[in-house]
Amino acid sequence: MTRPHRSIGRRWSRVTGPRRRPDRGRPHAVYLAIGFPPAAKSSAYRMRETANRLYAQGWDVTVLTIRRESWEREFGLDHSLSAGVHPAIRIVEVPLERAELDTEVRHFSRARSLDPAAWATRARHEHLTTFPEPSFGGWAPALTEAVLRLHSSDPADLLVTTCAPYVTLAPTWALWEKHRVPYVVDFRDGWSIDVVNGVEAFPPGSIAGRWESRVLGAALEVWTVNDPIARHYRERHPAIAGRVHVVRNGYDDDSVPTGARTPDPVAGLRFGYLGTITFPVPLLAAVLAGWRTARAADPLLGNATFELRGHIGAGAAREDNAYAEMLRAAAGDGVRFGGPVPKAGVAAVYGGWDALVFIVTGGRYMTSGKVYEAYASGLPVVSAHEVEHDASDVLAGSPLWTGAVGADADRLATSFRTAARLAVTATPEQRAATRAGATRFARAAQLDPAIRRVTGAVT
Amino acid sequence: MTRVLIVSTGVPGRPGVLADALRQLAAAGARVTLATGAAAGKVTLADGAAAVHGVRTAAKLPGPDKREHAGAVKGRKLWLRARHDPVLGALARTADVLVALDPHAVHTVWQFARRNRAAHAVNGLTPALRAVAERAAAPGRHRLRRVLRAGPSPAVAAEALGERAGRLLERVARKGAGRRVLRDPRGRRAWRLLLGAPLLGDERRIRWTERVAGRLLELSLPAEAGAVRAVAARHTRDTGAGADHLEAAAHAEFAAGRIPVFLREAAAAQLALADAALARDDLAETTRRFAKVIPLLFNRAVHFDSLGSPSARDPYGYLAGLHTSATGRALAAPRGRRVPAAAPPPGRPRRLLFLTHTNVYFLTEIMARYRARPDVEVRHLELTADDGAALLTKQTGRLIRHQLGGAPDYGDALRDVFAADLAWADTVVVDWCLGHAAMLATLDPGTARVIVRLHSYEAFTVFPHLLDLSRVDDLVFVSEPLREFATAVVPRLRQPGAPRTPVVTNAVRLDRYRLPKPPDARFALGLVGVSAIAKDPRWAFRVLRELRRHDERYHLVLIGKELDAGPNPVAAAYHQRYAADVADLEGRGALHRAGQTDDVPGALAGVGVILSSSVRESFHLGLVEGAASGAVPVVRNWPFFAGQRAGAGSIFPAGWVVDDPDAAVRRILAETATEPIWRAAGAAAAAHALAAWDWSVTAGQYDELILGDPGPVSGR
Known part of the structure; x- marks a missing residue:
C-alpha cells in the first residue's frame, strides 16, 4: 500500500x-x-x-x-x-x-x-x-x-x-x-x-x-x-x-534502578514515595502517624528519613494545600517533600532509597501505574491502601512486600518496621528474584x- | 529587589506552606508584605519573613460602602475595605508581584492589578515564586514595563463612574418605591415596566422587585405585588437566585393565605434549572429542583383548599411547562415491559394482588367478593404494614431520582418490596393513583396485568406524572368527568401505547340504605361528608337560607367528619367563614351537625333531600347513598368540571343537576311541595340509584375488568 x-x-x-x-x-x-x-x-x-x-x-x-x-x-x-x-x-x-x-x-x-x-x-x-x-x-x-x-x-x-x-x-x-x-x-x-x-x-x-x-x-x-x-x-x-x-x-525499563544501594542504618535508612499526591488526606495522615510511631519504637528507624516526591496540587493550589501543610508539619519526623521528578530521573531517585512506600486510594478496581515500578525496583515496599485492592494482586508475588494493612496507623507502623528489616537483610538474590518476578509487568x-x-x- | 504584596482574607490557613514560600521569596531577594483582612496581630510569621499589614476594618468605611459591605460577597467585602486603606494602596501601587493567597482575596488583587498594570498579579504561592523568578531573570524588561504601563487602567475610572451612577439609581429607586407612588396605578404600571426592562440586571431586578412587592403587600395590594413578581420572573434569566427568590415569594404568599399569581412562573424557573441540570447529567440537582416544583404546581392550597383550581380551569395549559420540559419528559419516559400481560395459566386459581397505601375503604366490597370465590386467590399488600416499605412511600425525592435514571439503591429497595408478590400475581389492582402506584411501576411487571384506579384528588397531584404508564394495562376511573379531566392533565393518556381507561363506578351496597322515612324528613336537607373544602358546605348554606325564606321548616343535617380548622392559611380563611355560618344557622335552629357515624343509613333515614354541593367530585358516593335512601337528590353542577364535555350531568339524570343555588331552591321547593310528591320523587331516585350503581349491578363490571381477558392495550 x-x-x-x-x-x-x-x-x-x-x-x-x-x-x-x-x-x-x-x-x-x-x-x-x-x-x-x-x-x-x-x-x-x-x-x-x-x-x-x-x-x-x-x-x-x-x-x-x-x-x-x-x-x-x-x-x-x-x-x-x-x-x-x-x-x-x-x-x-x-x-x-x-x-x-x-x-x-x-x-x-x-x-x-x-x-x-x-x-x-x-x-x-x-x-x-x-x-x-x-x-x-x-x-x-x-x-x-x-x-x-x-x-x-x-x-x-x-x-x-x-x-x-x-x-x-x-x-x-x-x-x-x-x-x-x-x-x-x-x-x-x-x-x-x-x-x-x-x-x-x-x-x-x-x-x-x-x-x-x-x-x-x-x-x-x-x-x-x-x-x-x-x-x-x-x-x-x-x-x-x-x-x-x-x-x-x-513499568518502563528506564524507570527502575539497575542496582541497589547498600542501606546504611547508621546514617539513616531512606524511605521514599514517588507519585502524584492525590489520595485522601486521612490516608496520608495515617501514613505519617504510622511512620512517627515506627520511628519512635524501632532503633533501626531512629534516624531514618521519608522523602515524598511528585506533584501536589494544580493551579493556584500547586504545592499549597492540605497535603503540603501536613508534610511540612512532619519535617521533625524526618519527612521531606522533594518536589516532582522528571522521567529521566526516576530510576536514580529509586536508586537513592532503601525502601518504598506505596500509597494509593481506592479498592479492588484501582491499580495505579506506580505499583509496577515499586515492584520492579527490587526494594522493600510498604503498602498503604485497602487490603482488597488490585495493587495487592500485583504485589502478591513480591518477597519484599510487607502486605496491605489498610489505613490503620499502628499496622502501618509495623509495616514500616518490617520494611526496615527487609531493607537491611535482603540478599542480592532476593532482590534479583523480586525484579525477575516483576518482568512480566x-x-x-x-x-x-x-x-x-x-x-x-x-x- | 522585587516587592511582593500577598493579600489574604483572614489568617493564612496553611502557615507551614506560607513560611516555606516566604523563605524562598526572601532567598530570591524579594521583600514581602502580607496584607490580611484579619487583625495584623493574629498573624504570626518568623521574624523578618514579611511585614504584616491589617486591612482597614469595615467599621471605618464611609456610609455607602459600609452599607454595601453588609450584603456583599466575601471577595467584594475585602475590596471595599482595601480601597479605603491608603497604606495598602501605596503598597499595591509599588508592588512588583501581587498575590492572592485565597479565593476571596482574588478580587482585591484583580482590582489592584488594574491600578498597577506593570505588576504580576497571580493567584497562589507557587505562581508567585515563578513570577519573582521571571522578574529576576529579566529585570530590564519589567522596569521598562513600569514606565510604559504607568497609571491605572481606564476601566478603573469607568467602574467608578458606573458605581456612582448605580448608587444614584438605587437612591432614586428607593424613593420611587414609596407608598405615595405605589398607591397610584400609574406608579405601579411604571414599576412593572421598569422591572421588565431588559438591561436592568437580575440582581437589581430581584432586589427591587422584592422591595416594591413588599410595599404593595403593606398597602394590601397582594394581586399587584404578585403581578410585579410575575413580570420580574419573566425577565429574569434562569438563575438559581431568580428561581429561589420566586419560590420563597410564592411560599410567603401561601403563608399569607393567598394563591400566588406568579405560581406558574415560579415553577417554570425551577423547571428550567432542573432541565439545565439534566442536560449536564446532574441528577441530584435535577431532583432537587423538580422537588421544588411539586409544592408550587401541586400545592394543596391551590387545588384542594380553594373553591377553584387553575388546573381545572385549564387542565393542559396549567401543566404545559411540565409536559414540555426535558425533566417532565424524562420522568414520563416509558420504560416498557419485556412481555405483555398474559392470561393466567389454566388449572389453578387466578392470583389477584391488591396494592394499597392506607386507604382501603373503596376496596371493601371488591376484596370481599374475590376472597369468597374459590377460583380466585387474593393477596393484599398494604404498604404501611411494613415500616421499611412505609418509609419508601415517603421518599418522593428518591422516586424522582430513580425515574430520572439514578438512585439504583432505591430501585433495589422497591424490588425487595414488590418483586415476590409481583412474580406471584396474575393481576395487580392498585387503588388510588398515588406514589405507591408509581413505585410499583418502576418494576417490569412481567406477565402480570396491572390495573390502577384513579379516584379524584390524585389528578391534582404529581403522582400521575411520575407513573410509568407503559407498565399499566388499565387506568380505571370512577366517573367520566374524572376520565376527561385526567386525560387532559396527563396527555400521555391520549398517546399510542397508553393504558385503557375504563370507567367503573365505586363498589357499594345500596340496598341497605332503603329505610322508611318519617314525614318530617321532607324538610331535612342532608349533606354527607364535609371534611374537605371541595365539599363547599357554604353553597348548601346559601340554598338553605333561600329555602327558609319560603318555609322555616327547612333545615340542614351535616353527616360525617367536620371541616377542620384548616391545614394552611388558605383553608383557614374558608373555615373561618364556614364556622361563622354554622354558628349563625345553629343559633336559628336551622342546622344540625350529626357528626361522624357508623350508621349512615340510619342518619340518612331522617333526610328528605340529599345535596351534592361540591366543587369537585369523582362520583360522590354520599349523594348516591342518599338517593338510594329515598331522599331527593340535588346535585350542583360541579364547577371544576362544568366546562368539560362530561360534568356531573354525565353521571346523574339531567333533572338532578342544578347550575346555581336558585335552581337548587326551585327544584327542592317543587319536589317537596307535598308529601306524596316528595315520596314519589325520592322513590324514583332510589330506584335509579339501585338500578345503576348498586353492587349487584357493578360487581359484574368489576369481574369483567379484573377477571377478563388482559387483551392488548389500545388507549381507550
Missing part, C-alpha cells in the same frame, strides 16, 4: 515531527492522547509507550493532544519524557487549555475575581451541557473539528483514543460516524465505574451512560488496566464482552500483544 501523503497544514497550535508523512506505505494511526509528553502526568508514561509500540509495529503515528502550555498550569512539563518519544511520531497540539487552572489574575473576568468558586461551578455546568464531563466537556467541538480536519488532510486507518479525559470519545465517535475509521478505546480506569469508591459512576440511561454505550458498542477493542474494571464492562455491556481486554500499565509486554491484535484486525 503506497500513497502520497498530504501535509496536515499549519492551522495547529504546534506540530512536532513531520507535517507530511514519508510515503513508506505504513498505515496511519491517529492517537488521541490528551496528556501526552511533555505533560508531566502519570498517564503520560503509558501514552508515550503506546505511541512508540504502535510505531514499532509498523504504524505511522499522529498524536493529537492539547497545547503544552496548558500543562504548565497543572503539573508542569517534563521534557525528559519527550526525549523517549520516537522522532518519527508526529505530535499535533490543539489550542485548548484548562481555564480553571489559570493563575494569572489579569486573565480573570470581574465575575471570576469576585467569586472564583461560583465561576468554576458555572464553567463546569457549561462544559457539561456540551459533553458530560465537568472540566473537559466543552472541548468536544474543538477536538471533533481537529480530528476531522486531520483526517481530511491525512486520512487515518485507525484511531486509538485514551481516556481520561473522556471527552475524546466525542471526536472518536464523530470519526466513526462520518468516515467509519475503526477505533480502540484505551479506557484505562474506565468511566462508568468509580474506581475510588468501587461503585457505578453513572447509570446507563444518563447522558454519560448513553455516550459510553454508543461509543463502546462500535469499538474494535476496549482496553482497561485491570481485571475488575474489565469485568465491570463485560457485565455492563455484554455485547462487547469479547472485545474488552486488560492492558495493564506496567514490563510495559512493552503489556502493550505489544494488544497492538498486535489490533494491527492484525485493521491492516
Whole structure:
C-alpha cells in the first residue's frame, strides 16, 4: 500500500515531527492522547509507550493532544519524557487549555475575581451541557473539528483514543460516524465505574451512560488496566464482552534502578514515595502517624528519613494545600517533600532509597501505574491502601512486600518496621528474584500483544 | 529587589506552606508584605519573613460602602475595605508581584492589578515564586514595563463612574418605591415596566422587585405585588437566585393565605434549572429542583383548599411547562415491559394482588367478593404494614431520582418490596393513583396485568406524572368527568401505547340504605361528608337560607367528619367563614351537625333531600347513598368540571343537576311541595340509584375488568 501523503497544514497550535508523512506505505494511526509528553502526568508514561509500540509495529503515528502550555498550569512539563518519544511520531497540539487552572489574575473576568468558586461551578455546568464531563466537556467541538480536519488532510486507518479525559470519545465517535475509521478505546480506569469508591459512576440511561454505550458498542477493542474494571464492562455491556481486554500499565525499563544501594542504618535508612499526591488526606495522615510511631519504637528507624516526591496540587493550589501543610508539619519526623521528578530521573531517585512506600486510594478496581515500578525496583515496599485492592494482586508475588494493612496507623507502623528489616537483610538474590518476578509487568509486554491484535484486525 | 504584596482574607490557613514560600521569596531577594483582612496581630510569621499589614476594618468605611459591605460577597467585602486603606494602596501601587493567597482575596488583587498594570498579579504561592523568578531573570524588561504601563487602567475610572451612577439609581429607586407612588396605578404600571426592562440586571431586578412587592403587600395590594413578581420572573434569566427568590415569594404568599399569581412562573424557573441540570447529567440537582416544583404546581392550597383550581380551569395549559420540559419528559419516559400481560395459566386459581397505601375503604366490597370465590386467590399488600416499605412511600425525592435514571439503591429497595408478590400475581389492582402506584411501576411487571384506579384528588397531584404508564394495562376511573379531566392533565393518556381507561363506578351496597322515612324528613336537607373544602358546605348554606325564606321548616343535617380548622392559611380563611355560618344557622335552629357515624343509613333515614354541593367530585358516593335512601337528590353542577364535555350531568339524570343555588331552591321547593310528591320523587331516585350503581349491578363490571381477558392495550 503506497500513497502520497498530504501535509496536515499549519492551522495547529504546534506540530512536532513531520507535517507530511514519508510515503513508506505504513498505515496511519491517529492517537488521541490528551496528556501526552511533555505533560508531566502519570498517564503520560503509558501514552508515550503506546505511541512508540504502535510505531514499532509498523504504524505511522499522529498524536493529537492539547497545547503544552496548558500543562504548565497543572503539573508542569517534563521534557525528559519527550526525549523517549520516537522522532518519527508526529505530535499535533490543539489550542485548548484548562481555564480553571489559570493563575494569572489579569486573565480573570470581574465575575471570576469576585467569586472564583461560583465561576468554576458555572464553567463546569457549561462544559457539561456540551459533553458530560465537568472540566473537559466543552472541548468536544474543538477536538471533533481537529480530528476531522486531520483526517481530511491525512486520512487515518485507525484511531486509538485514551481516556481520561473522556471527552475524546466525542471526536472518536464523530470519526466513526462520518468516515467509519475503526477505533480502540484505551479506557484505562474506565468511566462508568468509580474506581475510588468501587461503585457505578453513572447509570446507563444518563447522558454519560448513553455516550459510553454508543461509543463502546462500535469499538474494535476496549482496553482497561485491570481485571475488575474489565469485568465491570463485560457485565455492563455484554455485547462487547469479547472485545474488552486488560492492558495493564506496567513499568518502563528506564524507570527502575539497575542496582541497589547498600542501606546504611547508621546514617539513616531512606524511605521514599514517588507519585502524584492525590489520595485522601486521612490516608496520608495515617501514613505519617504510622511512620512517627515506627520511628519512635524501632532503633533501626531512629534516624531514618521519608522523602515524598511528585506533584501536589494544580493551579493556584500547586504545592499549597492540605497535603503540603501536613508534610511540612512532619519535617521533625524526618519527612521531606522533594518536589516532582522528571522521567529521566526516576530510576536514580529509586536508586537513592532503601525502601518504598506505596500509597494509593481506592479498592479492588484501582491499580495505579506506580505499583509496577515499586515492584520492579527490587526494594522493600510498604503498602498503604485497602487490603482488597488490585495493587495487592500485583504485589502478591513480591518477597519484599510487607502486605496491605489498610489505613490503620499502628499496622502501618509495623509495616514500616518490617520494611526496615527487609531493607537491611535482603540478599542480592532476593532482590534479583523480586525484579525477575516483576518482568512480566514490563510495559512493552503489556502493550505489544494488544497492538498486535489490533494491527492484525485493521491492516 | 522585587516587592511582593500577598493579600489574604483572614489568617493564612496553611502557615507551614506560607513560611516555606516566604523563605524562598526572601532567598530570591524579594521583600514581602502580607496584607490580611484579619487583625495584623493574629498573624504570626518568623521574624523578618514579611511585614504584616491589617486591612482597614469595615467599621471605618464611609456610609455607602459600609452599607454595601453588609450584603456583599466575601471577595467584594475585602475590596471595599482595601480601597479605603491608603497604606495598602501605596503598597499595591509599588508592588512588583501581587498575590492572592485565597479565593476571596482574588478580587482585591484583580482590582489592584488594574491600578498597577506593570505588576504580576497571580493567584497562589507557587505562581508567585515563578513570577519573582521571571522578574529576576529579566529585570530590564519589567522596569521598562513600569514606565510604559504607568497609571491605572481606564476601566478603573469607568467602574467608578458606573458605581456612582448605580448608587444614584438605587437612591432614586428607593424613593420611587414609596407608598405615595405605589398607591397610584400609574406608579405601579411604571414599576412593572421598569422591572421588565431588559438591561436592568437580575440582581437589581430581584432586589427591587422584592422591595416594591413588599410595599404593595403593606398597602394590601397582594394581586399587584404578585403581578410585579410575575413580570420580574419573566425577565429574569434562569438563575438559581431568580428561581429561589420566586419560590420563597410564592411560599410567603401561601403563608399569607393567598394563591400566588406568579405560581406558574415560579415553577417554570425551577423547571428550567432542573432541565439545565439534566442536560449536564446532574441528577441530584435535577431532583432537587423538580422537588421544588411539586409544592408550587401541586400545592394543596391551590387545588384542594380553594373553591377553584387553575388546573381545572385549564387542565393542559396549567401543566404545559411540565409536559414540555426535558425533566417532565424524562420522568414520563416509558420504560416498557419485556412481555405483555398474559392470561393466567389454566388449572389453578387466578392470583389477584391488591396494592394499597392506607386507604382501603373503596376496596371493601371488591376484596370481599374475590376472597369468597374459590377460583380466585387474593393477596393484599398494604404498604404501611411494613415500616421499611412505609418509609419508601415517603421518599418522593428518591422516586424522582430513580425515574430520572439514578438512585439504583432505591430501585433495589422497591424490588425487595414488590418483586415476590409481583412474580406471584396474575393481576395487580392498585387503588388510588398515588406514589405507591408509581413505585410499583418502576418494576417490569412481567406477565402480570396491572390495573390502577384513579379516584379524584390524585389528578391534582404529581403522582400521575411520575407513573410509568407503559407498565399499566388499565387506568380505571370512577366517573367520566374524572376520565376527561385526567386525560387532559396527563396527555400521555391520549398517546399510542397508553393504558385503557375504563370507567367503573365505586363498589357499594345500596340496598341497605332503603329505610322508611318519617314525614318530617321532607324538610331535612342532608349533606354527607364535609371534611374537605371541595365539599363547599357554604353553597348548601346559601340554598338553605333561600329555602327558609319560603318555609322555616327547612333545615340542614351535616353527616360525617367536620371541616377542620384548616391545614394552611388558605383553608383557614374558608373555615373561618364556614364556622361563622354554622354558628349563625345553629343559633336559628336551622342546622344540625350529626357528626361522624357508623350508621349512615340510619342518619340518612331522617333526610328528605340529599345535596351534592361540591366543587369537585369523582362520583360522590354520599349523594348516591342518599338517593338510594329515598331522599331527593340535588346535585350542583360541579364547577371544576362544568366546562368539560362530561360534568356531573354525565353521571346523574339531567333533572338532578342544578347550575346555581336558585335552581337548587326551585327544584327542592317543587319536589317537596307535598308529601306524596316528595315520596314519589325520592322513590324514583332510589330506584335509579339501585338500578345503576348498586353492587349487584357493578360487581359484574368489576369481574369483567379484573377477571377478563388482559387483551392488548389500545388507549381507550
